[in-house]
Amino acid sequence: MSTRADTRKTREPLRRGGRGGMSRSGRIALYSTLTLLLLIFVAPLVWAISSSFKPRGDIFEYPPKLIPSPATLDNYRTLLDTQPFWNWFAISVVTALLATTVAVFVCALAGYGFAKFRFAGKRVLFGVMFSSLSVPFAVILVPLFILVVKSGLSNPWFALIVPWVAPAFGIFMMQQYIVQSIPDEIIEAARIDGSSEFGTFWRVVLPLLRPSLGALAVWQFLQSYNAFMWPLVLLSDVNQYTIPLGLNILFRAENRSYDLVMAGAVLASVPTILVFLLLRKQLLEGLSAGAVKG
Template sequence: MSVPWKAGATPGARTGSGTGHRLGRPLLYLVLIALAVIAVLPLLWALSGSFKTISEIFEIPPRIWPRHATGSNYATVFSDIALPSWLWTSLWVAVVSTVLSVLFSTMGGYAFAKFDFPGKKILFDVMFSSMMIPMTVVVIPLFVEIAALGMGNSYLALIVPGLAPAFGVFMMRQFIVQSIPDQMLEVARVDGAGEIAIFLRIVLPLLRPALGALIVWNFLASYNNFLWPLIVLSDSGKFTLPLGLNSLSGAYTADYGVILAGSLIASVPTIAVFVGLNKQLIEGLTVGALKG
C-alpha cells in the first residue's frame, strides 16, 4: 500500500507547499520580465531618439517610435565631429591596457599563490585593503604623481595607473589557488621546466575562464573610464570617446540626437566583447568563485 505523504506530514502542508511552488514560479517570471523591460526600455528610447530631431525628442507625450525617422544624426557623427578619432583612441588604449593589466595581474596572482617571499602576507594585505579605497580618494595624489613623472596629458597616463589592478591580482590569485595544485608544478620542475615555461605552458592554459572574465572587466573599465581621462587629458585631440561625447554637451545647449547616436555607436565594442567572451566570463565568475 503506497503512502501518500511522509510520516509526520499532513495533507494540508503538502498541498500548501505545492500551491506555493505553482504560484511562486509565475511570480518569479513576472519579476524577471519587469526587470528586463526596465533594462531594455532606456536602450530602446536611445535607439529611437538617435533617429529623431531635437524637437521630436522632447515632445510631450514622448513617443518610442519616431514620426519621421532621419539619419542626419549619424551623418553628423561621422562627418562633423571627431567621433572616429575618439573611438579609435578609446579602443587602442583599452586593448593595450587590458593586455598589460591581465598579464601583470596573472603574474602577480601566480606569485602570491605559489611562491613564498619576505613580506608576502603584509604586501597582500595592503593590496587587498586598497580595494576598499574609492578612486575619488586617490585621484588627486595619483595625478600629482603622474605629473611629476612627466606623463601628464599623455596616453601613458591612461595606461600606467591600471597596469596591475588590485582586484585583478586578487581574482587571479584565488583562481590559481583553487585550480592549479602544487604537485603539478613540482612535477614540471622535476622534468626540467623553467619558471617561465611553467607559467606560459601550464598555468596560463588552465586559467582560460578566469582570463576571459578579467579581460571583459579590464576592457570595460578602461573603455568606459571618464573621470581619470577628464583629469589627465587637456588636449582635445587626445580625447577618448567618453570625453568626446561629453564635449558635445555645452553649457546651454546640446544636440541630444547626435549624442544618442554617438552613444549607441560607442556601445558596439563593449557589446561585442561581452558576447564574444560571455562563456568565459560566466565560467570565470562561477568556477573561480572567490573564497579564502
C-alpha cells in the first residue's frame, strides 16, 4: 500500500507540471516561440517562390499577394533561355560536393591525429590552427589568390575547392567529437589485432563519426555553395560563374531583373534542401551528441 501511495505522489507533480516538469503555459509559450521563429525563417523562401511565378510588375505590388494571379512560368523560361544558368548550377554543385567530400575526410583525419596522437609541437600546431578561426577570409584573400595563380592552379574546377579543403572549424569539431566519443580502448584493440594506423582510422574510427560527419558535411556544403568573395576574385568568364555570382549580375543589371533573380534563387535552393534532407538524421544526431556531451 505504501509503495502505491508513494508512486501516486511521485506521479502527481509530473502530471501537474507536464512532460519533463514543464507546465502547460510553459509549453504553449515554447511552441508559440518556435512557431514564430519558423515563420520568420520560412517567410523569405515562401515569398521568393511566390514571386518567381509573378510578372515583374506584380512582385512589389501593395498589398502583397501570396498566391500569384496570374501565375506564369515566363521567369523560369527567360532565365534558362537567356542566361547560362545550368553552367552556374553545375559548377556550384560539383565544386561544393567535391569540396565537402575532401574537407570531411581531411578534417576527420586531422581531428583524429590531434585527438589520439602525441607528437612534438602538437599544442603549438593546434593553437595556430585554432587561432586561424579569428582571421577573416578577406585578410587572406589576396595572398591566396597570388599563391594559386603563381602555382598554376587557377583552373576554376580546382581553385574553387582550395579554400575549403581543410577548414579549421571542421578540424576542431572532429577533434572534440573524437575526444569525447571514441575511447582509447577501441583503438588499442584494433592495433592489437594487427590493424595499421590508417586502417584503424578507416575501419574503426570513421564509422563512429557518422553523426558529426553529417553535421560537418551540411555546414561545409553551405559554405562552399554560397561562397561569393572568392569566386568573384577568381572568375572572369560569365559561363564559369557560380550561382551567387550569376544571380548578382542579374540583380545589378540596369533594369534590376528581380523576376529572374527570384526564379534563380528558387532553383538554387534545391541542392541545399536536398543535402539537408539526405543528412538530416546525422545532423540532428551530431547536434544532439554535442549538446549532451557539452
